[in-house]
Amino acid sequence: IASRAQESPVRLNQTGFYTAGPKRAAVTGPVASGLFFITTPDGKDTVFRSTLQPEKSSRWSKTIVRMADFSALERKGRFVLRVPGLPPSFPFEIGDAPFRDLAAAALKGYYFQRASMPLEARFAGKWKRPAGHPDTRVLVHASAADAKRPEGTVIASPGGWYDAGDYNKYIVNSGITMYMLLAAYEDFPAYFDKFDINIPESGNGVPDILDEVLYNLRWMLTMQDPNDGGVYHKCTNADFDKMVMPHEASKSPRYVVQKSLTAAYDFAAVMAMSARIYGKFSKAFPGLADSCRQAAVRAWEWTELHPDVQNGYSQKAINAWVKPPITTGEYGDRDASDERNWAITELYLTLRSGKFQNLLSKVPDDATLPTWSKVGMLGGWSRFRLASTPALKTSRVQLADALLDKIGENAFGTVMGRAAGDFNWGGNANAANQGVMLVYAYMATQNRKYLDHALSNLDYLLGRNATGYCFVTGFGGKSPMHPHHRPSIADGVKDPVPGLLAGGPNIKMQDNCDYPFKEIETAYVDHDCSYASNEIAINWNAPLVYLVNALEALKKE
Ligand code: G3I
Ligand code: 9MR
Known part of the structure; x- marks a missing residue:
C-alpha cells in the first residue's frame, strides 16, 4: 500500500533514452505548478528544468496529461523526473545504448519458450x-x-x-x-x-x-x-x-x-x-x-x-x-x-x-x-x-504518414492510440508493429522523424502510457509480475521470466478477471488470470525484438 501511494503519476520510458534522441514524459493528474526538473536519483543535482506543456485529455480514458519535453538534455547518466509536490518518476538512463539489455532479453525470451529440452542454469539462471x-x-x-x-x-x-x-x-x-x-x-x-x-x-x-x-x-x-x-x-x-x-x-x-x-x-x-x-x-x-x-x-x-x-x-x-x-x-x-x-x-x-x-x-x-x-x-x-522500387519506397512513407496523421490528438504523444482499435487482445504488438512500419519509412527516406516516432511507441511499451506499466517483464520500475505465463507462475521464482511483452490493455476483457480500470487504454490487470491482457506470446515479442534491435542497429549510422 505504501508503494502504491508513492507511485508517481509521471509516465515515461522506464528504461531510458538515447543521448541525442527525443525525451518526453507524460505527467498525469493534477499538478501544483507548471515546472518540472530532471535530477540525479538522489535529488542533489538538477541537470535540466523546463515547463510542462498545456493540459490535454486523453481520448481513450479520463486521464489528463501534461507532456514534459527534455529532449535538449544530452547528458549521460541515471536520472529521475520531478514535478513539485509529486513523487519522482522511476529512474531512467540517458546513454548511447539504453536498450541493449532489452534487445538481448527480448530475443532471449524465445530460448525460455523452448519445448522438449531442459533449460540449464548457465543459460537460464534462476529460471532453469x-x-x-x-x-x-x-x-x-x-x-x-x-x-x-x-x-x-x-x-x-x-x-x-x-x-x-x-x-x-x-x-x-x-x-x-x-x-x-x-x-x-x-x-x-x-x-x-x-x-x-x-x-x-x-x-x-x-x-x-x-x-x-x-x-x-x-x-x-x-x-x-x-x-x-x-x-x-x-x-x-x-x-x-x-x-x-x-x-x-x-x-x-x-x-x-x-x-x-x-x-x-x-x-x-x-x-x-x-x-x-x-x-x-x-x-x-x-x-x-x-x-x-x-x-x-x-x-x-x-x-x-x-x-x-x-x-x-x-x-x-x-x-x-x-x-x-x-x-x-x-x-x-x-x-x-x-x-x-x-x-x-x-x-x-x-x-x-x-x-x-x-x-x-x-x-x-x-x-x-x-x-x-x-x-x-x-x-x-x-x-x-x-x-525495392520507387513505388515500394513511397508506400512505406505513405503508410507511416497515415500513422502520424492524428499524432497531435494523442495526449501521450505516441503513435499507439491513434485509434481505439489499437487496444485489443495483444494490442501491445500493434504498438510494436506500428514502430516497425515507421522504421521501414526511415529506411526508405533516412528522415529521423520516422525513427523518433518509432521510439514514441517504444516509450509507450516501456511506460509512457495510461497504465504506468513498463510492459516487458524484468525491465523498468513497474512491470508485469504475474503474467499469464505458466512457467512464470508455477516456478516458485518471484520474478517472472524476463524479456517477455505482455498483451496490454484490451477493452474486451474476455477473461472475466477483475480489472481495476476499465477504460480503453487502462483495461489491463497484472494478474495471472488475465489471459486477455496479461499473457505473453511469441508473435507479440517478435515485433518488439525487431523494433528495439533496429533502433540499436540504426543509431550507429
Ligand atoms: O474478428 C474480430 C474483428 O472482426 C474485429 O474487428 C476485431 C476488433 O477487435 O476483433 C476481432 O476478433 C478478435 C480476434 O482475436 C482477431 O484479432 C477477437 O475479439 C479476439 O478474441 C481474438 O483474440 C485472439 C485470442 O487468441 C482468442 O482467440 C488473439 O488475437 C490471439 O492472439 C490469441 O491467441 C492465443 C492462442 O489462441 C492460444 N495461445 C495464446 C495466444 C495469446 O493469447
Ligand atoms: O491459458 C490459455 C491462454 O493461453 C489462451 O490465450 C486463452 C484463450 O484461448 O485461454 C487460456 O486458457 C483458459 C481457458 O480458455 C478457459 N479456462 C481457463 C484457462 C486459463 O487457465
Whole structure:
C-alpha cells in the first residue's frame, strides 16, 4: 500500500533514452505548478528544468496529461523526473545504448519458450527448468484425403517454442513470429553478427538470432506431411494445461490437428525465407537450406491442389468428429489471401522463378497492420528489402504518414492510440508493429522523424502510457509480475521470466478477471488470470525484438 501511494503519476520510458534522441514524459493528474526538473536519483543535482506543456485529455480514458519535453538534455547518466509536490518518476538512463539489455532479453525470451529440452542454469539462471512436452509421440487428426497418414497415425513433432502462456505450438502464429525475427536478421546482418544472448548454441559461428530461430524452424519442418506437402495447423493438447511447469503438465495425448491452408501458406513463406537466409550458413548446417526450399515448394504445391479449403482452420468443424474435442487456441482465419500473397512473395524472392514472378505481379501492396491473421505487409517489407522500387519506397512513407496523421490528438504523444482499435487482445504488438512500419519509412527516406516516432511507441511499451506499466517483464520500475505465463507462475521464482511483452490493455476483457480500470487504454490487470491482457506470446515479442534491435542497429549510422 505504501508503494502504491508513492507511485508517481509521471509516465515515461522506464528504461531510458538515447543521448541525442527525443525525451518526453507524460505527467498525469493534477499538478501544483507548471515546472518540472530532471535530477540525479538522489535529488542533489538538477541537470535540466523546463515547463510542462498545456493540459490535454486523453481520448481513450479520463486521464489528463501534461507532456514534459527534455529532449535538449544530452547528458549521460541515471536520472529521475520531478514535478513539485509529486513523487519522482522511476529512474531512467540517458546513454548511447539504453536498450541493449532489452534487445538481448527480448530475443532471449524465445530460448525460455523452448519445448522438449531442459533449460540449464548457465543459460537460464534462476529460471532453469527440466524439459517438458517431448512430443516424440503425437497423434494425427487427419484431413479427409490423408490416405498415407490416416487418423491416429503416430508421428514425432519435438522442439519449437511454446506459443505463449500455454504449452501448445501453432504454425500460423509461428509464421508471423519467424518472419519478424528473420527479417530483423536480413535487414541488419552485421549488427546481429556480434549479438550474443548466451544460449546453448552461442559461439557456433552462426548469429544467435539464427540459432534461436532454427530451434523453431526444425519443429516447423516436422509439421509437414512428407507424403503430400500439407502442413498441420497445430501441435496441441486437447485442453490447455493447468498452471504448472512444462515437465509437470498432463501426460494426456498431444495431437497434430488437420492441415490448413493458412498453415501451408505461412509455412511456405517461412521456409522460402529460411532457404535464402540459412543458405549462407551451409558449412554449419549442410543441407538445411535445400530442405527448406523443398519444404516451401511442396507446401505451395499442396495449396494448389487444395484451393478449396476456404477457412484456415475451424475448430468447430473439427470438433464435429474429433474426440475429445480440441479446445486450445484456434488461430482461425477465414481469409487466406494475404497468407497466399506473402507466400508468393517469399517464394519469388528466394526462387526468382518465372512462375512466382507472374503470380507476384498480381499481389497488392498490402496496407494492413500485421497481426497473426493479416500477413500481407510482411511480403511488402521483404520486397522493399530485396527488390525495392520507387513505388515500394513511397508506400512505406505513405503508410507511416497515415500513422502520424492524428499524432497531435494523442495526449501521450505516441503513435499507439491513434485509434481505439489499437487496444485489443495483444494490442501491445500493434504498438510494436506500428514502430516497425515507421522504421521501414526511415529506411526508405533516412528522415529521423520516422525513427523518433518509432521510439514514441517504444516509450509507450516501456511506460509512457495510461497504465504506468513498463510492459516487458524484468525491465523498468513497474512491470508485469504475474503474467499469464505458466512457467512464470508455477516456478516458485518471484520474478517472472524476463524479456517477455505482455498483451496490454484490451477493452474486451474476455477473461472475466477483475480489472481495476476499465477504460480503453487502462483495461489491463497484472494478474495471472488475465489471459486477455496479461499473457505473453511469441508473435507479440517478435515485433518488439525487431523494433528495439533496429533502433540499436540504426543509431550507429
Ligand atoms: O474478428 C474480430 C474483428 O472482426 C474485429 O474487428 C476485431 C476488433 O477487435 O476483433 C476481432 O476478433 C478478435 C480476434 O482475436 C482477431 O484479432 C477477437 O475479439 C479476439 O478474441 C481474438 O483474440 C485472439 C485470442 O487468441 C482468442 O482467440 C488473439 O488475437 C490471439 O492472439 C490469441 O491467441 C492465443 C492462442 O489462441 C492460444 N495461445 C495464446 C495466444 C495469446 O493469447
Ligand atoms: O491459458 C490459455 C491462454 O493461453 C489462451 O490465450 C486463452 C484463450 O484461448 O485461454 C487460456 O486458457 C483458459 C481457458 O480458455 C478457459 N479456462 C481457463 C484457462 C486459463 O487457465
